[in-house]
Amino acid sequence: MFKKLLTFFMLIFIIIGLAVGIYFSVFSADGTQEEAKIDAIFGSIQTKTVEVSEFFTYGKCFNFSGKLAGIAKDNFESAKLYLTDGNGFEKSYSLDGKIEEGNLMLSTTTQINTGLILDDLATGEYIVLVRLKMNNSINPKFYSLSNDSEYGDIEYFTITKEDINRKIKINFKNKTYNDQEYAYLSLDVTEEHKPEDIFDIVLDAGHGGKDTGEKIGSDTEADIALSYAKLLKERLQAQGLQVKLTRDDENTNTYTSTNMYDENGRITSACRSKAKYMLSFHINNGNKGLKGLEIYAPCKSDLTFAQSIANKIVTYTNLEYSNNHSFKKGEGVYVRNFTKSVIDEYTNTAHKKGYEPYNITLDTPYLYTIREVGGIATNAYVDGRNTSYAANSYYRSNQGIECYQIEMGYLKNDLEIIKNEMDQVVTAISEAILENL
Secondary structure, eight states: OHHHHHHHHHHHHHHHHHHHHHHHHHHHHHHHHHHHHHHHHHTSBOSSOEEEEEEEEETTEEEEEEEEESOOTTTEEEEEEEEEOSSSOEEEEEOEEEEETTEEEEESOSSTTOSEEGGGOOSEEEEEEEEEEETTOSSOEEEEEEEOSSOOOEEEEOOOBTTBOEEEEEEEEEEEETTEEEEEEEEEEEEOOOOTTOOSEEEEEOSBTTBOOSEETTEEHHHHHHHHHHHHHHHHHHTTOOEEESSOTTTGGGOOSSOTTSTTSHHHHHHHTTOSEEEEEEEEOOOTTOOSBEEEOOTTSOOHHHHHHHHHHHHHSSOOBOOOOTTEEETTEEOOBOOHHHHHHHHHHHHHHTSOOOOOOTTSBSSHHHHHTSGGGGTOOOOSSSTTSOOOTTTTOSEEOEEEEEEEEEHHHHHHHHHHTHHHHHHHHHHHHHHHO
16 A cells, blocks of 8 residues: 555656656746847847838738938948848848938838738737848848837737738837847737727718719619628628728718718728728719729729729629720729819818818829828828818828729719629629738
8 A cells, every 4th residue: 555655656746847847948948939039139130220200001011111320322232121020930021212311211112002911920029120231241231110200009900811810019119138228110910809890891882861972863873882882791791801881771861071071971980990991982974975994093002903803893794994094094993193283273272261271292192082091101181171071080090991992984874784783893893802802
């Protein structure tokens, strides 16, 4: 009996010893791994930082602009955006750089819907660096990023796929390493379900309420656009996406031509959703010779998604690419910015009404649905100085929605196709969206 008890207690001690050994070995390994990670990142970067003047998300992309002081023009060769987790993951992205008055001015892209695609990141913490190649050095230099902008942290949720989301916290931090203080930009990715008030896609049915839009007989642009938005929502939700309508059967009667920036207006509700994409449905009017489909895209953007929507609709339906040549960038794809004459007209109106003119440029999108949900990425400007409208609470937001306005055709020449081939049009748009996500 005694021998059995002795054997039992010896086994217990052995098991406890093994458990303690494993615990401390794992703890030590984790500590060593964390130290190696810190050394890999902060042991190779310069103490001087890239001062970020602007950073934003637009659609699924992250972009920034900033400056690195004290760089000689004849010494600068090239720059890359460099992403690392310190544990072996490394990826570089294009970075534009030019010297101005001794400063290297940097920006990630000239196209706001390209850059660092956030939805591609797996869980973990990533550090954003600038990799600089100088003419007088064989080895590149690495610089971290510090926040010299008016903006704080961004909380980004990835597109829903198989009922799974990841939350990405984009924030600037500080780290003491070898008695030196470093500022840096962190992308902290965790797996987390999207809150109920956060959406993947917003669908906007143009006009509404007393604002019927274009009209022939009993057919109104507002009613047809709403039918399209509701059907597309149904299709996308069946694919697991979280979709919001800016107006539906319950609130459509409250819409006017001036309340889009009110608390529950279409722009405010869209921006509040933090969606990645927005499609706004409309029907054109025009002279009797115009017909066909027009997809209006944001300026300074890659037009691949817009072209995909246009191509699929034309393939699946009897709609044709529009024969309108104004603002045309591709078959069925258009980009409409403010022109000088329209800017002058807006300036004159501001002076007559007694408010300071908006800062509108030739790179400012003319269509407010595209412009005002994009925040700083699309030069949104409605700040309330024109009292005909409320202020857009999100006009200075650095979380922008990538928006496209779909003019489904012209009322005089395309109405029957628009009404009778709704299912085919929605199928085409749904496929284009799913292929782009």
